[in-house]
């Protein structure tokens with residue numbers, strides 16, 4: 001794993017949170033993107049080499065809607081940048097981690113993503129991200 005690619009933050013109102021993070025970070029988000037497969041609308045802020053990803057649910061069965069129901073707004077996941085997501089999934093399986101989707105799926109911002117169950121990672125939802133080549 002090479003660096004923290006982004007920190008995912010669950011929010012209930014993306015527009016309000018975009019304003020809040022604009023004030024906090026002193027810069028605007030550089031993109032918004034809807035990822036239908038995950039039931040989320042996202043916005044991204046660049047912070048040095050990493051990013052903050054704000055996530056709002058677009059449907060009631062979205063992982064973000066479920067998270068907000070059980071908990072509250074806040075840090076939802078940490079995403080690590082990997083060079084070869086397939087090799088990393090094999091390595092982590094061998095190490096005994098619980099992979100939620102062994103086949104990488106489409107993420108936001110031109111990425112392939114895989115999630116690890118928080119019960120195998122000290123209660124932290126971990127995302128692996130590999131840049132898709134165009």
Ligand SMILES: CC[C@@H](C(=O)O)C(=O)SCCNC(=O)CCNC(=O)[C@H](O)C(C)(C)COP(=O)(O)OP(=O)(O)OC[C@H]1O[C@@H](n2cnc3c(N)ncnc32)[C@H](O)[C@@H]1OP(=O)(O)O
Pocket residue numbers: 008035038040042053055063064066067070076077079100106107108109111113115117118123124125127
């Ligand atoms: C925009 C695309 C992509 C990107 O490119 O960056 C994204 O970031 S998408 C982000 C949204 N998508 C996901 O989160 C996909 C992976 N998540 C899941 O598959 C599920 O959310 C889950 C982690 C398997 C949990 O689902 P489920 O079992 O249905 O939820 P429960 O509400 O029943 O909770 C079970 C258990 O897990 C704990 N939990 C749930 N979410 C988290 C979390 N984000 N961080 C830490 N712990 C979490 C929850 O508290 C329950 O624990 P116990 O009460 O101890 O059983």
Ligand SMILES: [Co+2]
Pocket residue numbers: 006008053077079127
């Ligand atoms: Co993410």
